[in-house]
Amino acid sequence: MRDEQSETFRAALRKEKGFEHLVQSLALADHVHFSILVCVSPLQADEAIKLLEQDISALREESVQFLRFAPQREGKKLDEPVTFGELVSQILEPLYNWNGTDSAESVFVVDASKAGREDQDAWKVFFQRMNEVRNVLMERLPGPLLLILPPLLDVEFCHHAPDFWSVRSAFVRLPNISAGVITMPLPVIDGKAGDRKPEPEFVYDKPDPEILYKQVEEARKNLNANPGDSSAARFFVILADRLGDYEIKWGNLDKALPIYQKSLNIMRRLTQTVPNRIEWRRDLAVSLIKVGDVHSARGDLEKALAVFQESLEVMRSLIQLDPDRTGWRRDLSVSLNKVGDVHSARGDLEKALAAFQESLEVMRSLIQLDPDRTEWRRDLVVSLIKIGDIYEARGDLEKALAAFQESLEVMRSLIQLDPDRTEWRRDLSVSLDRVGDVHKARGDLEKALAAFQESLEVRRSLIQLDPDRTEWRRDLSVSVEKVGNVHRARGDLEKALAAFQESLEVRRSLIQLDPDRTEWRRDLSVSLNKVGDVHSARGDLEKALAAFQESLDVMRSLIQLDPDRTEWRRDLSVSVEKVGDVHSARGDLEKALAAFQESLEVRHSLIQLDPDRTEWRRDLSVSLDRVGDVHSARGDLEKALAAFQESLEVRRSLIQLDPDRTEWRRDLSVSLNKVGDVHSARGDLEKALAAFQESLDVMRSLTQLDPDRTEWRRDLSVSLNKVGDVHSARGDLEKALAAFQESLDVMRSLTQLDPDRTEWRRDLTASLDRVGDVHSARGDLEKALAAFQESLEVRRSLIQLDPDRASFHYDIGISYAKLAQVSEAQNDIQDAIAFFQKALAEFSSLAENYPDVADWTRTANLCREELKRLEGQEV
Known part of the structure; x- marks a missing residue:
């Protein structure tokens, strides 16, 4: 036994x-x-x-x-x-x-x-x-x-x-x-069991904070009583760092920072007093990193960079003393990664890449010394992933994929050495996620799903080993979420919702274990947003609003805990924005504008803290777009144009910082389209065409960089449609048809790549409708009818996939309405009436089931008027 x-x-x-x-x-x-x-x-x-x-x-x-x-x-x-x-x-x-x-x-x-x-x-x-x-x-x-x-x-x-x-x-x-x-018998003394009391058991996976604080306080008193005693100083640093680590683990940054800062001050004094104690200088570098980590987590990147740079200088000075000290070279790699992380967060990808590349070179040199040192090979993976992240952010997906693939190969080789090493299996799942992210960004959803599914299987296997391991349960929620993202991108909202719901349930269960764990509460907000996004896409705005509102409530509660936590303030702006999106879709433009304005104010306040933070400047442009959208929907084109122009200026300024940043160039195309839309609505077709043409030029340049980037090809189709719309409005039907036909060709090529991608099939019908509209305007009713019929067939096939998808039913109604218009042009009034009746049935059902969506009610009323007009002609 x-x-x-x-x-x-x-x-x-x-x-x-x-x-x-x-x-x-x-x-x-x-x-x-x-x-x-x-x-x-x-x-x-x-x-x-x-x-x-x-x-x-x-x-x-x-x-x-x-x-x-x-x-x-x-x-x-x-x-x-x-x-x-x-x-x-x-x-x-x-x-x-x-x-x-x-x-x-x-x-x-x-x-x-x-x-x-x-x-x-x-x-x-x-x-x-x-x-x-x-x-x-x-x-x-x-x-x-x-x-x-x-x-x-x-x-x-x-x-x-x-x-x-x-x-x-x-x-x-x-x-x-x-x-x-497992019992251990007490020793026997004089024939009797000993009566020595067993020592109390200590559990260290979650230390008692009262004990930690008491130990630190006693060490502080000892240090104050013996200010010149280096042993007392080092003892305080050790205990203070332990306490700080505890507070960090539970998300208490404000408590951790002064603790780490006190340790850092002591280590500075020790190293200044005895500069030749090299182990103290190394500990100084560690203290600097701990302080920097807190500043970074709070969003204070200037302070974080300053201490990380100092840590890096300390490690460089140590290596000059002993270049062959492998432990120090590894520490140098860590400091370089920390510096790179801050540059990356600030949007300075060139400096970030330089730091990560140097870190990678350090690790490669160490592995050459000892190829079998598994710890170093794992560190190599970390550097490769960081470099891949930079390439991905720059839009260079080929280099990103190469880095992530190498990291994956290293992890597979480590797993072969020890298949039961759970830490490595977890790292394997991280590399798989990164590979999947690149495939998804390139539009290769099959490969993305395969990578995410393998990662998910790894994490499920880890959970089976230890169902109570909270870190692994959180990882599981991330993997499930990534699988859901692919299903959503493919238009399979049922599977997407199932995945996001599972992720949400995991995160709720974690919060039940520890309601004060701020990291988990933030994760909960993300899951709620994902669930809300699917409900919104399905047209269920009540459920969407409930999810977004709960997410917003979570973020407001976190902000109350730490109003200066910039990461949380940024997340708050996202949740407020999503609430505004639902109000906008419901036609409640007042509430939508109020939400978007609040989001905009939060982002303005963040920019004031750090005007050079490129991520926040991009967020600001998104908020401006949202505000402009509401003004446009309200018919206030002056205010709409002002908002879109400001957004455009922000995006031009970002591109001046890094002209090769493909994400920003794509954003520029979006802003140009919005500006063009307002000019078009105001009847200024010259300015509209100029904006749309510049947007089109941007997208052509991006697709030339990476012809296989499906997201960009889809955006190219949108820009072509915008240009075609202006030519059509100007009566230049030849140029309009050329633009719409090119857009249609792009969408056909995309649907051939992935016939199950519902989003693309829906975009295909929009292009077919535009082609049909031009043929109809030119009087070529046969070609118009053929285009509208093909569009209708595609939409019917989508309905079969998801009969409850409200947007698909709306599209079907549009097809019937267009067929009615062709029938009327052919003087077939009975067919026209029949098609409008079918259209009205779709729109009326949507208006009845989704009374909060103002556009659908308005469309149903317009269709009803058209039907009455035709029925009057028939009489």
Whole structure:
């Protein structure tokens, strides 16, 4: 029974991410290596050592021996404390004077797992002595050193051996893993069971904040009492960083920042006092990164960049001292990535790419030194993904795909080495997501779906291993959402809604576990927006509004927690905008304008904080477009034009910053179309044509860059239709037909690529309608009839796919109305009446079922008037 329970316990240990890291770290370690393992009980320590020995031997493909040094309690009473002298003679002296043979494949273990409170004083002094001789120990031992601590000595080691702590390669706290009921008999003294009380169990997966704050406060008092004591200073930094890490994990940035800042100030003072203590300079770089991470998360990119740059300078200075120190070179790569992240967030993609490229070169150079170092290969993947992200943002999807594919290949090779390494399987899913993102951006939805589905399967398999692992459950929600995005892009709203609903349910379940976890609440807002988008596309505006409103409520509650959190303020503007979209679709233009104005004000306030933040400037242009749309719908063309012109100016300014940024060039095309629409509505066809023609030129240039980019080809079709509309309005039917025919050819080519893409098939019918309109205007009724009939057949096929899709029924009504007009032109009044009756049936049904959509009610009324007119002619 005990063996069975032990195996269950080991299986649970293997699931721990920290334990996996320790196995890899020790397996790859040379003799200059020190790690710490905190175990909640001697039993856990025993099982951990057995499992470490087994797994490390398997990875090295040779037997690895764990040499365990622990105080002997034979002949001592149960409550008799161990002495400092015993610890030195039984542990430190053998290690200090080690001259054993055949120990190259050994791990040296200092085991304090059985220490009780009565032993603390001896261990404290022992840790001080270890700290004093740390360099000798690390040089003399032929293998890595592992220190096993109980929770009650964890902080004590930080305090009394801060320099030894700072050179650790790995630090792992194991949670209180349950493996059934594994009992350990109490020692027997004088024939009776001992009455020593067991130590309280500590669970470290969610530390008690009260304990952490108390420890930091005690360390602060100790530091104030001993301001010149570097050990006291280092002890405070260690505990403060631990507290800051806790606050970061639970989303409390305002609490984490002053804690990290205090640590940073201390590390600055220490390094200024003793500049030659290189381990302190490395710790200074770590403190800088922690402070920078908080500034970055709060959206204060200027401050983030400043501290990341300082961290980078520190690491460069260390590498100049010892260019062959691989740990420092790896740290340099991390600092470069941090700097690149800020440049990327600010929209400065050139500087971001330069930083990521240098980081990648560092990792490639390390891998050349040791191709089998799996940790470095995984870091290589991180750099590749960051570079791919930049290429994707620049619109260079070929280079993006190449980077993501290489990252995927590296992860597949790592998985082959250890298929059970859950951390790597999770990383594999990330690479798959990135590959899928590029395929989706290129319009290759089949490949995108395949990548996302594989990622989803990986994440479902991880959840099966540990259903309570919240990080994996969040990852699952992301994968399901990506699958839903593809279904939505293909027009399969049922599957899209099912996926988004599953993602939403996962996120609701996470929030039930911890309602205060701000990251999860933000994720909930995103899921609600996705669900609302599908309801909106299906014409169910009530459900859409309910989802968007809940999303908005979530974001308002987060903003109340931290009004200065720029990421949340930006998300708030998105939710407000979506609420406005529904009001606009319902014809409630007052409420729509109020929502769009609020979104615009939020984005203006963000721009004032950082005028150079290109992402926010682009968001501003989107808000201006929304405001302009409402003014246009209200007939206030002056205000509409002013809003669209301002949006256009913003987008031109962005392109001046980076003319090759394809996303911005596409945005410019959209703005030009909106400006053109207003000029057209005002009857100024010359200005309208000029705007549409410039938009068309932009889209032609983009499609020349990447002819296979289906999104751009679809946009090209839209621009051609706009140009054709102006030519038609001017009476130049030849040019109009040429433009509409080219648009039609584009849409035919796209539907041939993916016949199931409903969005494209719907666009195809719009092009057919325009071609038919020109033929009708030219008096070629046969060709007009053929175009309208083909459009109707396509729309009927779409209805068969989704009979409840309101927009499809509206399109069917349009087809019937156009056929009625041709019939009337052919003097076939009865057929014209019959077609208008069918059209009215569609429009009336929509108006009845969706009374909030003003356009559909208005269209039904117009159709009803046309029908009365024709019926009057028949009489």
